[in-house]
Amino acid sequence: MGIAVLLVEDDYDLAAAVVGSLELEGFICDHAANGPHGYELASTNTYDVLLLDVMLPGLSGIGVCEKLRKDGVTTPILMLTARDTLDDKISGFNAGTDDYLTKPFNMEELLLRIRALSKRFSRQSRKLSVVDLEMNLDTHEAIRSGNPIQLTPTEWKLLEVLAVHSPKVVSRVQLEQTVWGDSIPSQSLLKVYLNKLRKKVDIPALPPIIQTLPGVGVVLKLVDDHEE
Template sequence: MSLFLLLVEDDFDLAATVVQYLELEGMICDHAASGEAGLTLVRENDYDILILDIMLPRLSGIDVCRILRDEGRDLPVLMLTALDTLDDKTAGFSSGTDDYLIKPFDMPELVMRVRALARRRSGQARLLSACDLTLNVDTREAVRSGRKLALTPTGWVLLETLTRSSPAVVTRQRLAQAVWGDDIPETNSLKVHLHNLRREVNKDGMPLLHTVPGHGYRIGPPHETVS
């Protein structure tokens, strides 16, 4: 499947070069020349990666990234900039970017970083949602239908992992690693924790935490396609 990207860059010559190169690599790339236009396109489309210049007119790339994270969007962001001081990089990462590429750059390196980011969703989003479930990562609160969920620390890790990937399926192995790292216990502990989490999450409204036989678990409405 082709990657669907958005490039927000006000240098039209550079943008044309990047878009053309990415398309030669089999990717589909939209272009916006301002932060405002970029925000609009992100809200209207389901992009796999956002390539974002920092120095944009009126609304900077850092502002765009911060707005997207405040909205709870976990779209991976790669920032492009000529600013290469530590303070500049700190500002970029503090706004929620996932990676940073200094201008001028080699196109093969850009492609390498894009493909690496495409293998995961961003971990920078602080507000997560799936249907009527919302998670605030900073306060570690999960709410469904106005009710605050009672979660154990392990339950929170599992729910955050599932919600960040929603509606995609998360394997048992990935969930176990999220909780225990490489020291996964040889017991049915994960099954017990998921049973308790399912009971708490599904208490209100339609079932939201589902087992997908042979694949893993997912958060979302019933009858979603396995991915």
């Protein structure tokens, strides 16, 4: 299967040229013309590389990048921009972008950078480890102390976000937005799923690692007895 790319670019002529060139090389390419649509596609689909224009309607490329990284999306991001000042690049790298390409660019250079990002990412271990919990992001398999954990898609999303941010605390709002998007449920529904997750992850024979901090959020780490 070819490399899957999402292009978020509001210049339709440039987008058509990029998509056409990528597809000729065997790439699979989706296109969004504004920030919110790009964020939606990147959040709900799996891509090998994301191409984000900096200046986008609705939400800037840097804004899209920041939201995706906060959601735990680790897909490589190549920022496309006509602004090449050091401050602009620093802002992008601080937001979580992996590479920059200044407009106007040579299509061959774009292809080389996409392939390089894709290879670098594919060589990385797509696994998360927190204490004795291991998560395979490709197969959605979770194991704790050698014991497989069967998770529903919603439970997996919750655990993945907590693992990506561990040992930092994740707010309830962030958990809700990551799992349910704009259709944020009642607080009680999140509580129900967290309780289900605890029953599967924090089994009696092992020390608990899912900790709720009232008024703050939830954190995935080894719970100190003094913190209980």
